[in-house]
Amino acid sequence: MSERKSLPVVADAPADPSRRAFMRTAAAGAAVAALSSCGVEMEDFLRGHFKEFSPDELRHVLAKVERKNLERFGKKTTVSATGPRPGVEFGYGLDLSRCVGCRRCVYACVAENNPSRQSPQIQWIRVMEMDKEHGVDLAHANHYYEADAVPRPGKFYMPVQCQQCRNPPCVKACPTQATWKEKDGIVVIDYDWCIGCRCCMSACPYGARHFNWATPTLPADELNPHQHYLGNRPRPKGVVEKCTFCIQRTREGRYPACVEVCPVGARKFGNLLDPESEIRRVMETKRVFVFKEELATHPQFYYFYAT
């Protein structure tokens, strides 16, 4: 049988250095050709991982994002990369006995985090309407409910967003390490490293990840100029995004946008390592559960009943 190599085969022994150098140049050349046709700059493609940036590189990259924002939206923005604080581990509490399902949180999140508005419409929070009779049961959940007034009789509401798992299946599934968990618990995505394979989306048991199937539609006048590199900076087409606990706000000490807008005060946020924080108070005195506990994702997002 004659030897036919229809697929590229990796040689057992390392190829001789000169050949490798040639291959690299050739590959880079091909890449340049391929990339320039889809609008990606070589520099972005070849740069190191976010976690390995030197302060200089980071500054350069942030300035570049700001420049691109200006080109794309004609608006000045500030893009930070504020890191996690030592001694802080974020915890989020959502009071199911209070939520009335008004969806104010959904739209406050949209206004804050610069997702695509229409085609695709991306919303990081999904409020599910469920039957009191059945309890928390996805078989009786509907997030497309419409009503003149909420809460509707016999119903309760369960908003779902990224649960910032301590054991995040999405991170394990990502082939390029474009998504990872930070020290304060926020699971972040570097949109420049995301290749859009959507492995993380299929791995996430909470439907928390959303894909930019087309270039996001985001009117310039709705752009939130206060941005974080790993959070609400505008996304390109073909990348995945999700809730980051409003990283651009919470890393600066502020409450997330959904906490501040909720008209019934159902949403609680704070530092799990601070014994005096509101979230610790919830953990210590209320009936608390995590969603899909049996999957051992160990969320940092807790549902509770205050009454």
Added chain:
Amino acid sequence: MRLDTHALTILAIVAAALASPPPAHAAGGNPAASPAGPTKSTKSEPSPEPANGAKARETAEGPRTPPLIQAEPPPFSEGIFPCSGCHVDPGDRTRRELTFHEDIQKVFDHDSNARWCLDCHDAQNRDVLKLASGETVPFTESYRLCGQCHGDKYRDWRAGVHGKRVGQWDGQKTYFLCVNCHNPHTPGFKGVKEIEVDGKKTTAPTLEMLRPEPRPLRPEEMRRPVAPKASTTAAGGR
């Protein structure tokens, strides 16, 4: 000053349970008088040991005190305050239908079989409220009145679990009052609306329930119309 919510909570509960806090506590510095004795009380002694046994948190910058700011309460109905404008003397104290205040009587739903106006309003001085102990409290501290029956909610509220706070999770916060969300005469939560008082944003309870924001689009509603030869590398790309 360092605020100790848990210890204050206990004080509050004790105060509510005894329904007769010692007069000294009723003064401005009374920690039970506001969620964390925040804005005015500067001299109340911090308790070293919070009620739940958690150690007082001292950081490098010294004891950490999240400053709490009270949201503006919703305004009184137009032209109704001060009540002493009409109520000059104690008048008839028997429980009855009034010939005035029908807007309140119409909606009154606050254990209405058992209670009426003078259970909370002071008969001698209509410009203040009255606790079960007979102690009077100003309208600005109405949460103390609420707390004497709703002790569990009061306790949660003081810890930031019931009700809402905005601002910094690790610093200055604004807390909302009972009356920002609950109409005292028909306190079951229905809805709230945003209002402005003295140029500051706050909320007021409404008698209507909230209308939900629009539902998300279904996937089939999101498809872009197929434009002939639509550019895929629009300026919006990378």
